[in-house]
Amino acid sequence: DGGITQSPKYLFRKEGQNVTLSCEQNLNHDAMYWYRQDPGQGLRLIYYSQIVNDFQKGDIAEGYSVSREKKESFPLTVTSAQKNPTAFYLCASRQGTEAFFGQGTRLTVV
Amino acid sequence: AQRVTQPEKLLSVFKGAPVELKCNYSYSGSPELFWYVQYSRQRLQLLLRHISRESIKGFTADLNKGETSFHLKKPFAQEEDSAMYYCALIAAGNKLTFGGGTRVLVKP
Numbered sequence: 114d115g116g117i118t119q120s121p122k123y124l125f126r127k128e129g130q131n132v133t134l135s136c137e138q139n140l141n142h143d144a145m146y147w148y149r150q151d152p153g154q155g156l157r158l159i160y161y162s163q164i165v166n167d168f169q170k171g172d173i174a175e176g177y178s179v180s181r182e183k184k185e186s187f188p189l190t191v192t193s194a195q196k197n198p199t200a201f202y203l204c205a206s207r208q209g210t211e212a213f214f215g216q217g218t219r220l221t222v223v
Numbered sequence: 224a225q226r227v228t229q230p231e232k233l234l235s236v237f238k239g240a241p242v243e244l245k246c247n248y249s250y251s252g253s254p255e256l257f258w259y260v261q262y263s264r265q266r267l268q269l270l271l272r273h274i275s276r277e278s279i280k281g282f283t284a285d286l287n288k289g290e291t292s293f294h295l296k297k298p299f300a301q302e303e304d305s306a307m308y309y310c311a312l313i314a315a316g317n318k319l320t321f322g323g324g325t326r327v328l329v330k331p
Contacts, residue, residue: 144317153232155309155323156267163317171318203267205319210255210274212311212319214267 116140119204119215126198126222134189134218136204144207145187149173149200150217156203162187191220198222225250225314227322235328236300244295244325246284246310255313256293258284259321262306270295270308280304300329 117138126132136145144163148156158171162181176195181187187206191198199222204215226249236242248254258270271279273286273293284295293310310322 144319146319148321153323155229156321158318158320161318169316169318172320205267207317207319210257210272210313211269212259216266 117204117206117213117215119202119218121218122216124218124220126220128222129193131190131192132198132220132222134191134202134204134220136187136189136215137185138187138206138213139185140206140208140213141184142206142208142213143184145181146205146207146212147171147177147179147187147189148203148205150203151200159189159202225254225312225318225320227310227312227320229308229310229322229325231325232323233326233328235330237330238302239299242297242300242304242327242329244308244310244327246293246295246322248291248293248310248312250291250312250314252315256284256286257311257313258282258293258295259309259311260306261309267309300327302329302331305329 120135146161147159157173159177160179162168165184178190202218205212228247256273260270261267282297309324312320
């Protein structure tokens with residue numbers, strides 16, 4: 114089944130802990146993206162990567178980090194520096210003009 | 224900096240009525256613009272793109288560079304059109320930016 118997979122679907126962490134969200138794609142896409150989706154605020158870009166071993170900050174990168182060691186994988190780490198980490202996180206990949214999205218991970222920090 | 228603005232958070236229309244979702248953008252270059260849709264319990268997916276000049280599910284969108292707008296229109300809304308709609312822009316360097324989204328509710 115081709116596509117883009119995010120795991121886990123739900124994630125709970127204690128405040129002060131770093132947590133890594135997984136995003137894997139088997140579409141052979143070069144570009145990958147991480148968004149945060151909050152009610153009433155749409156999708157806000159956290160980080161994006163155009164190619165392996167390269168990534169750029171998006172509009173709300175503070176408190177987050179990423180890596181792109183493999184074309185298929187673009188994990189997002191939510192660090193303890195992120196002031197409001199509880200949110201719904203969406204990953205996407207793109208080749209050409211259409212982006213494909215994962216089903217998202219809902220992170221709750223308690 | 225690129226920016227996408229969707230001024231309406233919620234549009235409520237009756238079945239069979241026209242619906243128009245507004246999208247304005249700011250970008251100094253030549254943008255590629257899109258509309259994405261998210262139906263209940265489904266993934267976000269592409270609805271249409273400006274370069275194709277296509278009509279999908281009865282929806283059309285025209286790029287107006289003078290007004291920097293890319294409004295989405297459908298002459299006769301259906302109940303299955305109820306969803307969350309996002310306008311998006313790709314700029315140079317592959318940065319894909321979305322607007323705040325508009326929820327469309329089509330009432331019977």
